[in-house]
Amino acid sequence: SQKIEQNSEALNIQEGKTATLTCNYTNYSPAYLQWYRQDPGRGPVFLLLIRENEKEKRKERLKVTFDTTLKQSLFHITASQPADSATYLCALGHSGGYQKVTFGTGTKLQVIP
Amino acid sequence: DTEVTQTPKHLVMGMTNKKSLKCEQHMGHRAMYWYKQKAKKPPELMFVYSYEKLSINESVPSRFSPECPNSSLLNLHLHALQPEDSALYLCASSQAGGPNTGELFFGEGSRLTVL
Numbered sequence: 001s002q003k004i005e006q007n008s009e010a011l012n013i014q015e016g017k018t019a020t021l022t023c024n025y026t027n028y029s030p031a032y033l034q035w036y037r038q039d040p041g042r043g044p045v046f047l048l049l050i051r052e053n054e055k056e057k058r059k060e061r062l063k064v065t066f067d068t069t070l071k072q073s074l075f076h077i078t079a080s081q082p083a084d085s086a087t088y089l090c091a092l093g094h095s096g097g098y099q100k101v102t103f104g105t106g107t108k109l110q111v112i113p
Numbered sequence: 114d115t116e117v118t119q120t121p122k123h124l125v126m127g128m129t130n131k132k133s134l135k136c137e138q139h140m141g142h143r144a145m146y147w148y149k150q151k152a153k154k155p156p157e158l159m160f161v162y163s164y165e166k167l168s169i170n171e172s173v174p175s176r177f178s179p180e181c182p183n184s185s186l187l188n189l190h191l192h193a194l195q196p197e198d199s200a201l202y203l204c205a206s207s208q209a210g211g212p213n214t215g216e217l218f219f220g221e222g223s224r225l226t227v228l
Contacts, residue, residue, distance in 0.1 A: 032215060041224075042222070043220050089156075099144050099163060099168065100158065100169055101158065101215055105155055106155050
């Protein structure tokens with residue numbers, strides 16, 4: 001069966017360090033992979049999209065890698081801040097239908113001052 | 114502030130009631146989505162509309178009835194719901210084609226409680 005798993009349900013990290021979140025998937029052939037941030041009681045907010053033919057994408061303090069051989073994406077937040085504390089969701093866009101976006105299980109990140 | 118507006122923010126209904134959730138966007142997006150999210154779980158896709166036509170229905174029970182009256186509006190009609198349908202219902206929109214397809218813009222959600 002198809003699965004999208006984020007390895008940690010929760011991750012605590014010290015302010016200023018780099019947070020690394022992992023997204024693994026099985027039985028998918030995604031056209032692209034996305035990362036979203038969700039704060040409690042609010043809708044997810046789009047952060048980054050990386051396509052199947054791209055290895056790495058950066059945006060300010062964020063970096064995403066995508067390895068279609070390992071079926072894995074890594075999401076890095078450098079110089080983490082308490083304001084980065086939130087749940088981070090990876091999501092796959094299916095090659096069979098660009099509009100079908102399926103979310104992973106999520107990782108709750110807590111940045112400790 | 115999100116550019117996708119959902120109303121109402123909170124809704125409490127009985128199992129015999131009929132109610133509707135509404136969503137509006139003015140970004141010119143031609144794809145609109147309904148997702149359901151239970152506590153501590155990821156959003157689950159329910160429906161996708163593309164150019165005002167239903168393109169994806171993820172085997173959602175018929176007590177949920179979507180409607181897309183025009184390119185800016187999306188409704189979810191609710192009837193004879195069960196307590197297990199209590200959840201956060203999220204509306205999203207995106208471009209329907211081109212390189213940015215799939216970048217979803219979410220509303221703040223409608224918190225539904227079924228008694």
